[in-house]
Amino acid sequence: MKFRAVLTTAILAALPQVAAADTASVNVALVTFADEWIGAALSEPMRVAAQSGGHSPLAMFMGADIVVKSVMFGLALASVLGWAVWAGKMLQVNVANSRLRRSYRQLARAGTLTGASQKAYSGPVRVMVSAAQAEIDISSGLGKDGVKERVTSELSRVEAGAARSMQSGAMVLGSIGSTAPFIGLFGTVWGIMNSFIGIAESGTTSLSVVAPGIAEALLATAIGLVAAIPAVLLYNHITRVVSGYRARIGDAAALVERCLSRDLDRRAEETAPARTTLRNLAAE
Numbered sequence: 001m002k003f004r005a006v007l008t009t010a011i012l013a014a015l016p017q018v019a020a021a022d023t024a025s026v027n028v029a030l031v032t033f034a035d036e037w038i039g040a041a042l043s044e045p046m047r048v049a050a051q052s053g054g055h056s057p058l059a060m061f062m063g064a065d066i067v068v069k070s071v072m073f074g075l076a077l078a079s080v081l082g083w084a085v086w087a088g089k090m091l092q093v094n095v096a097n098s099r100l101r102r103s104y105r106q107l108a109r110a111g112t113l114t115g116a117s118q119k120a121y122s123g124p125v126r127v128m129v130s131a132a133q134a135e136i137d138i139s140s141g142l143g144k145d146g147v148k149e150r151v152t153s154e155l156s157r158v159e160a161g162a163a164r165s166m167q168s169g170a171m172v173l174g175s176i177g178s179t180a181p182f183i184g185l186f187g188t189v190w191g192i193m194n195s196f197i198g199i200a201e202s203g204t205t206s207l208s209v210v211a212p213g214i215a216e217a218l219l220a221t222a223i224g225l226v227a228a229i230p231a232v233l234l235y236n237h238i239t240r241v242v243s244g245y246r247a248r249i250g251d252a253a254a255l256v257e258r259c260l261s262r263d264l265d266r267r268a269e270e271t272a273p274a275r276t277t278l279r280n281l282a283a284e
Helices: 002-019 021-037 040-052 057-063 066-110 124-140 146-165 172-202 207-283
Strands: none
Touching: 002 040, 021 146, 057 207, 066 124, 066 146, 066 207, 124 146, 146 207, 172 207
């Protein structure tokens, strides 16, 4: 708690100095950074936009103060992060679905858990088969109804865990979608505030003086919406894909339960003659 308080105090104390930083010096630093790390393809348009001005998005970005610049840059990074999370999750789900379908087909062909090699399966199916086999071994000699109940409980836990693991990380998209518009609005409010301060200092209400600052401020809200709208759509898409993946895990769990029931019935049929013989001997 003390660290958070110190950090918050330091940020609040530094904010006025950061906001007062000269726009020209900030632009020089940005152009230098772009030239060193990206190349002239970006640094040269940034240099031209900073020197000549204009009404293009890049020119308005270069003309904004450091706070609005930071908001725009952060929102652009959030947008890139959102697309990266979506791409990574889609790759993860596609690979998991491929392994799940392959393991499902192998178990369906086998039709039994007895003697099944765990290495033949992968992902949640491997965990389910392992859990069912372990429960069969532990519950040797007990009633099959209790075995089925305990295995069903374990399979439900595995199913929920696999879906939860697949859903992890997707909340980044939800957070971007819910907060990006408000962050952009903060940049807009800050920019408009600076525009009104400039009006007060210049003593003129000419539209040519007011409009550029307001346009720069509104650009922050526009970037926030550009980051938020795709993030919400991508989050909904990932949620639907993960729901489909969980449904397939449920199908695999049902297959494991059918194989388990089949194995328990076979075991009961195999032990029935032996129990009958023992009862006959005891009766004699």
